[in-house]
Amino acid sequence: xxxxxxxxxxxxxxxxxxxxxxxxxxxxxxxxxxxxxxxxxxxxxxxxxxxxxxxxxxxxxxxxxxxxxxxxxxxxxxxxxxxxxxxxxxxxxxxxxxxxxxx
Numbered sequence: 817x818x819x820x821x822x823x824x825x826x827x828x829x830x831x832x833x834x835x836x837x838x839x840x841x842x843x844x845x846x847x848x849x850x851x852x853x854x855x856x857x858x859x860x861x862x863x864x865x866x867x868x869x870x871x872x873x874x875x876x877x878x879x880x881x882x883x884x885x886x887x888x889x890x891x892x893x894x895x896x897x898x899x900x901x902x903x904x905x906x907x908x909x910x911x912x913x914x915x916x917x918x919x
Contacts, residue, residue, distance in 0.1 A: 817916045819875075822861040825868050826875035826908065832916060835877050835906040841867060844900040857881060860899045868905050876903035 817830035828835070843864050860881060868876060881901040 818918070819913060819916060822858065823865055824874070825861070825865045826910070826913060827861060827864075827879045827903075828875055828877045828908075828913075829879050830916075831877045831904075832908060832912065834912040835875060835908040837877065838871055838873050838905045838907065840903075841876060841905050842900075842902045843867070844898050857899065860901045864901050864903075871905050873905035873907055874910075875906050875908050876901075877906045877908075879903040 817828065817832065819826050819828040819830075821827075841864060843860065845860055845863065864876060868874070879901065880903060881899070883897055883899055885897050
């Protein structure tokens, strides 16, 4: 299971049994008149981080992310590529995550 910490919030590609799920989260970066493909995964994590903290979580489990293209979104932005991220807001003791850390 891979995880990364971003400004105090853990983004976990998987679901550790120690995590307590709170609610689903789904986000995408598609700013009006912006070049979305030039934004980074960190930009996506920053946006999701704010919401996770507001909801009382400290991690996103089952985190999935990537870039996708869509015609309809391209009508409102400068391009048709956008970052997306999905998962479940959860709480976990950071010490519990250490057992999943890759050596």
